[in-house]
Amino acid sequence: MSEIGSGQRTSIDAMRSGELTSGELPVSGGSLVGRQEIVSQIVEQLDPGRVVTLTGMGGVGKTSVSIEVARAIVNDPDRFSDGCWFVEMAAVADEASIPVAITDAIGMFQNDDATPYESVVTGLRGLRGLLVIDNCEQIAGAMTGLLHRLLSDCTDLAVLATSREPLRMEAERVIAIETLNAGTGAYELFARRAVEADGSFDPLAHASAISTICNALDGLPLALELAAARLGTMTAEDIASRLDERFRMLRDPSVSGRNNSLYATVSWSYELLQPVERRLFDRLSVFQGGFDEQAAMAMLDPRDRGVDVRVVLGALVDKSMVNVVSAVARACSDEGSSAGASRGDTAPNNAPEAAGRRYDLLETLRHFGDRQLARRNERAAVRNQHLDHMIEVVAAANAFALSNDWAEGARRFRQDWANIRAAVNWAIDTTRVDDVDRLLRDVHFYCRWSLEAEAAIWAKRAISRGTTIGAVPGTPAHLHVGFQLFLAGDHEAALEELQRGLAARGTPSDRGWCRHYAAVELLYLGRAAEAADQAAVDFSDKSPRSVEAVIRSSSITAFQMYARQVHHDEAAARFAKYAQIAEKSGNSVAQGDVHFNSALCAYGRGDVDTYLAKMGDALEVARRDDIPNLTGYILTAQVHAPGWSGLRGALDALEYWNASRNIGNEFVVLEAVGINLAEMRRLEPAAVILGNLRNDRRKMTSSMSRRQACIGEIALHRSGEAWMEAGAAMSRTELLAYTKRATIEALESL
Template identity: 30%
Template sequence: MRQKTRGNLPSELGGFIGRGGELDALGRLLDSSRLVTVTGVGGVGKSRLVLAAARAVSEPDGELPQERYCDGVWLAELAAVRDPALLEIALSEALGLTDHTTRPPRTVLAEHLAGRRLLLVLDGFEQLVDETAELVRELLRHSPGLRVLAAGRRPLALDGELAFPLAPLDGEASLALLTARASAADPAFRVAGADRAALAELCARLDGIPLALELAAARLRVLSPAQVLARLEDRFALLTGGVRGVLPRHRALRTAIGWSHELCTPAERLLWARLSVFAGQFDLDAAEYVCAGPDLPVDSVLDLVGELLAQSLLVREESPAGVRYRMLETVRVYGAGWLESTGDTGRLRRRHRDWYMGLATWCETDWFSPRQEEVAALVEAELPNLRLALECCLDDPEEVHLGQYLAGTLWFYWAGCGRLTEGRHWLDRSLECRESGTPTTTALPADEPSRLKALWVLGYVCALQGDAVAATSALYECRDGAARSGNALAAAYAVHRLGCLALVSDDMERAGELLGSALERYRDAGELNSNVLMCQVELGMALAFQGEPAGALSLCEEVREICEERGERWTKAYALYVLAYAALDAGATPEARRLLTECVEINHAFHDLVGLVLALELLALVTVAEGDAAEAAVLQGAAEPLWDGVGLRLFGSGYFNAPRLMCQERAGEVLGAERYAAYAADGRKLSREALVGRALDAGTGTGRESGKPAAPRRGRRVSTSL
């Protein structure tokens, strides 16, 4: 039985109608070329076709495609990406990569893809066509097992690319799509003999463009086919005018959307235009805040959203963050044009920015609460809008300080949810804007709180990436600026992160001094949050590494109690790591395993790669101490590739490195070098999800995904002393 191909393709909703021939032809092109681009006018069905083709090869009938795409079929939706610097990050996200290093994201992508065989589906790259083409060229050149299936209004214009122009649906397929969507909107819909001619004429007038047909189908819920056709005819001359030389199909789509726009009430049109300022998904609260005003009462927004949903102008989606809405890109662009014509775009973008600054502030506060995982899911869902808000701040020299505040406020997401690379991108940009000397009409002090916050967060991110030079520079600047301005809280954060930097640099005496000083500063300022507790955990680490387990246990037990009382889990995971370290040192391997199992589970849930790999390394040592050297070797081997995404292996630290070296030595003594290497190689083949599942299941004696059973628990027991 073949293993199901891995990937991230969404399930098909609504059925796939009328493209059987195109689907077969596209499959043949993929067999003969490593780059195929489906092109066509907006709304013609490019996205659905490439997704259908991708699904077809993800569970193929024959063996060849399965072998060709044995590493999965992955979708990267790029329509919401506007900043070229985020293109590689978006592709990394789509592939499920987490990288905390200072390596360029393009290098990370290339290294990940180099030895893999997979299909990468790119959708919505038009706004970054040149940058996308350059990236695809480089990835294809260095990844012989990679194939790319793209969908856009124009080809990428690369050597070896096969363009697949997608024509509108023919008459029969158009009618089938129109009637299917009308029946879905209204189960009572029936095609009577007299209506068939009107429906066929409607399909012809809309040139078989699927988006246009679906918009028309929504109207068939309240109008007869003849009425729909008549209303379209009434506005045809007005809505097909415009720039000379525009293709008829472009005009037909514009007719369909413009016709839907004309059929909307003035309030619906106004909301449509204002909703165009959102990127990706949004929720009702955001829509009410951003879009409401004297001409659009807040209590009317819910009903208007319902009307736009009924007309297929909005899409309702379920997400881990709850019910959300999304506007199809073509519909959004049309609304944005109307908003621009009213001269209200700037005001709406600022309201959008204000909402997401408020959201980030609330999320930072709520991170230290039982809603921590909810906050992580919400920020993940809102990331396209948060990026747009950051762009809005940094595009205006007068509002750079707001960008610094927003980038700094999201520290918990950058550090706690595996987003170090993107966090550094925004922090660097926000700080460079001020340093660039861009003139402003409002003179802002260099030591303002927003800048100091961005500096200590940047120092934190750089330290976790293993970039000690950049971390030191940012933290010293923050500390000195805090001293000049009398900002005691910023000074505490700077001292704390300098202590963290000393910790990962193996300067334990200095780490203890700085972390202890930071804790005193936090207490004097009345500060208590995840950062403060993390400082206490890091001080516990310094004590544990220096052979003072009693002090480490006291500090981390207190942190665990506070975390359990407050519902905080992210910092708790690090406290569990220190407690497990002390338990293993005392020979209490069952307790160490219990603590590390919870630690792994939490870190994986938050995508915290640093915490995850530290816990896995220590769990491997626990496993060899229990007598299962083979399973320890598998876990150890599987953890090794994770460090490539963290940065400098174990921060170059002898203290953090000790469990890994001990595990290798002790497991190697039991297995021998050759068998140890074989089990470790098995581990390196595991996906992160499989590795975590195996770690959580370790000790049961059951078979593992690697195909080799866990070694029986026999043979020489090893010392547990660290």
Template identity: 30%
Template sequence: MSATTFLFTDIEGSTRLWEDYPAEMPSALEEHDQLLREIIEARGGLVFKTIGDGFCAAFAVADDALAASEEMQRRLRILVGDKRALRVRIALHSGVAEQRAGDYFGPPLNRVARLLAIGHGGQTLLSQATYALLSHTAGLRDLGMHRLRDLQEPEHVWQWGPQEFPKLRSLTLYDNNLPQQVTSFIGREKELSQVREHLQTARLLTVTGSGGCGKTRLTLQVATELLEQFSEGIWFVELAPLTDATLVELTVADVLGVRPVPGESLSKTLVKSLKEKKLLVILDNCEHVLRAVADLVELLLQGCSQVQILVSSREALGILGEKTYRVPSLSVPESTQLLVERASSHLPRFALTESNLSTITQLCEHLDGIPLAIELAAARVRSMPVEQLASRLDDRFRLLTGGSRTALPRQQTLRALIDWSYELLNAQEKLLLGRLCVFSGGWALDMAEKVCGTDGIEAWEVLDLLTALTDKSLVIYEEEEGGLGRYRLLETIRQYATEHLAASEELDRLRLRHRETVCLLAEEATTHLRGADQARWLQRFDQELENCRQAMGLPLPDPTHLGLRLALALNPYLVEMRGNLTEAILWLETKYPGAVAPPMNLAVQVLTYLGQAYWRRGDYAKARVHFEKALPLWKTLGDAPGFYRTLGGLANVIYYQGDYATAEPLYTEVLELSRQGGKPQDIARALNNSGLVAVGRGRHSEALALFEESLQLRRTLGDRLGQGTILGNLVDVYAELGRYDDAWQAAEESRIIGEEFSEPLMLGYAWLHIYRLARDEGDFARAEQAALKSLTLRHEVGERHGVLTSLAALMQLRIAEEKFVEATELLGATDTLRKEMDIQISPVMRDADARTRRTLREALPTEQFEHHYQHGSELPLSFWIKSVGTIST
């Protein structure tokens, strides 16, 4: 492939110009853009990108690119405000780059961008590669060799024209010993900005983070951007190779060119030498010689007023005046960019495509966004497809080896990277780190104390040990909403810790302690889910869900049925609060009956809870079977609340199947038994259900009284979610009674509560009620959006009855809009779904249903009606979920 010459431009000081001349800059910039584009295209160039106010252009011939730059500088006479001219710097570099999707990629683009960065407004710079391609070189000045930021090889720089400019702003201009980087720096814009900002106010900044997270690379990148600020330079001191802490002072002195003075301590000599100097010292990889570094830094800060120190370490120094900054993992887009760029350097044909995007994203997520781990993975693409690489990450410590031979030994394999940190721990810290692997999705302090506070670690010692592991960047601490602190391990650290715990032969014992602790927490949380403190306990359930899954999912001995108890405790949260019906059913069916048959008091709960989940999902036949099996067992146990709650569940099934006559006496019995039982929560639930059947039978005034009594009980209990459910049910009653203001208020309150708690079932119903009110007011656009939101939410949680009612709502809307073809197809779809679920048309709805069918038959010729009805009934449900929102448009 032949070389392309790239021409990059940039307006010097444009940020300040925008601040000083906000009114004049738009027209000046428009004139600038028009002129540059005209010149580039006239000279045969292609503008393939603009970045801010700069142009990126490609030329097949280097002479054309130079001619374009000459013409730009000659014709750029654009004034802003009080005769301040736009000063444009230009850079040219030639090389072979990959062209893809209208853009260019490869090292030549990095080099021309770095060349542009060292120039001044009005100056045109050329690389040696471009100079060599020119047919004439008259008028070019040799500016010598210069080191460019992030690039290993220096560049021989040339300038077009005789003008005099200040010295180029290359690394060569400033005193430093910053190592040249052989690869490009990717992402981290936020982190770079934050570190620079910290260094404006702090004389000592320690950048911390786990091994391989990119601390050194980040500090070096910041340093190259700050060279102009330190008149005596920036000096990088690598401490990783040291095995003797007493050598720290000597190593620093060697780098700074300070010679020992006989009869004087080296630290004192360092202070004397640096006392009046303005410089930045970077101390890299300090965690293994922390005390010696802290002592020296303290002396330098006290004795040298203009010296600033930037430290990278897995642990902070812990001295007065220190500011710390923890380097986070790379974001998924940054991780993906890093992997693709590094992989293509090992395998040039490697590229990001639609087919591998998902795999690469997953790979980067599983590697926790750790740059070194991603680079080790990228090196593997030479011999392994990325899909296979991703599938083998459970064995990441054997897989991710073979780093650069020039890297430090601990950076050549993923295991060596973590070994380095692990060996710096004391015995108790190692023991706790191993035990923490049993958690999944993080943990709170109380959980760690209960699970890990045993055999060698007292519960009261856990906090101090966790703090130490956090300080050493092996555990991550995050403060969540409400001031609650939570800890977690990166997955790579968790796998490493699991290996060590397994080697100690206490893995299964700790997993059982974890299961017991999680089970007891879930059982306690469930008792609070319908009370005034439900928001806090719902948040705790959200936080501990991964721990619950971990505890239930492992094949451990379970003679006391902890796994089943946990599945039961988790069920109300999954079914009633999160609408996660499939998972709720899965755990109960997985854990029941188990290797050892559970006692009757657990078995009957399984039957009842399965009945509830199947009812919610719309599997009415299965729900009825489970409820009917459970009822006699509750009687045998003499558990009245268990019996009438299950009877209420059976009544719900019958009611939802449209048999109101059979459901009503069952609801009446449940309400009587609930009042006898005296539990407000049960009474509120029974009142609500009796209100539903009253609505179904057209007795709206009676339903209003039942719902309002239920709502008052829920408010007394502080049960916000229960209030949201009843408010939703009140909407239709208020509407039927002509109280539309009350109906709208109830619908909005229900929606707000659903959003407050992220409860999808309640939100689905709330949006359906909003649909009904908007439709009645003739606001079809709002009604359609509400119905579509309801349909989407209910489909996502697998609530088939909700899907049915949402599709039926859309059918009625299409009839109102006189879109009879789609309405007929939706009629066919709802009839099919109703048959699958064994649902009858309720008596109160039969007249309305008959009117709907008559309207559609009268609107379409018989053959058309039959065709579209049949077509709709044969289409899969997935078609309607995807298409119903777009057909109407």
């Protein structure tokens, strides 16, 4: 029940230790040819506080070069010890979305008490790392302003950007990525790709044709790869001859220079596709962040419903129009399958295959496909089709998360998050309000436990737009906004938002969760009896899903226990029953949550041994299955215990929140440490900590009386105010280090 907000930056341990692996970088699509010298030059130019911008036309290889630079940085942690982050900006079209994209890429928790830009600074300040920002030409002006501020606030950060034009910053070094030399780099690239397309191909036997092709294509890497992919069905001499012929017809008078060569090459490759291949290629351009075979099948043109999508995709891959970006999926072992079959809430039948592929389009090709849809006035219809498919994807991921396989559900959400974002925004823009509700409802459980905060941004946008045009979303949008206000510590505003959600249209499950979080807010506001009464309404309006039901039932008992409506012995008996239900469900979130509430009950009874054992069980589940919010509030809950017990728990919690860069929950832990130190008569460090927090607008109602009593004791000391002023002057980084030292010293003195 005790909803302590938390957040986690993904892969944070690897990032902070410089162990980010190249596997976490985008796939560049084959070995890089003819770029070794420029990669070394770029690496040498990268310095903290500087921006290096790679410029060049579409298809010249800016992204591939930037990925190779990032890989070099990752493999040389002495240069940038805290790692590298890759941010794809191709789908970002407005200034407000830039920091959101960065926070998403670096895995930074977006707390509602800070702007997205402040979240970026919180996540990157003090880290010596490289931020790679790809495809930012459409937002160049806004990006310039943001990077100027970011490098001022994060002085140890270096930035590598790719753009078709310079960002025109004072701290910018511009490096132009040129086309490959026709006689050397271009020749080698074509020859390599030709051999990959046809193992029997002999470059020496076709040297003249290769030279003709390389010159005709102006050494453009993407154009060369598209041409080489044709060697499965054409000879090099045929390609050389037909390129010259087709270019005369396909050159676009509105496009000049080498960009025209690229346009003509893509057009030529596109027109050589079979009709079904062209139709699918165009429709695949709607995806953001990749897709799998099932997604491709869902996007087939109605006239192509009977075709084998694997065959068509294979043909597009062979012709370099589509890339394979992943061929690894989590395997379902026989043992795991049989274990799940015995549980009440098993994973859906469409469990992941032992091995599966994900695909993507290069950005240049994506734009080309989208252009074809627009020319035929099919763009809106295809985006609606994509939205319909993503509704099914989100529902399936949610079914996993609510079943015996939270980890698989979370993996599916993470894998398709960019597509979910595109679908939600399209639904909001086209006023498909019921679909907005459905998507926000089905991402709620994942967002609540993983603390993926972006859904709250979508919800705010849906509410704002809906209010303006008279198409107001239902309860799920208010639920997301209310939960984010809770995480920010603004409990009054959160309660108001949740009350608006209860008045909106929604399912029984929607209303149940709204009541649940409204009860949480009432508890934080010190209104325990009202909280218990509010939550108890849930008994007459609960979801049929057993995982949700057991989590809510466990929470209701905890509310009633805090309100002294249920004796601890009765609560313990209920929690034992809930634990059996959670175990039968196989859902790790339910198991961990019930263990946690059982621990709180044991603590209330004075049974410290059971308290520690249950907390240990909850933490084991949370860490085993990577449930960030469960991990966070277990660690945080322990800091409220008085004396040495709370201080001991604070060390783990401080480390967790410092790594996660979550200021909101750092506040909770810091406050608890300050209170415990004051109650142990260690007034100076307590005053320093509480002095730093004095002007913070967050308030923990449950600890307010203890905090006020401690501040009163500090005020009686002649140096009390000076200590508090010293704390107020500290930065958060300084305060965290100070608090850790003070905690260790206090524990060592006991």
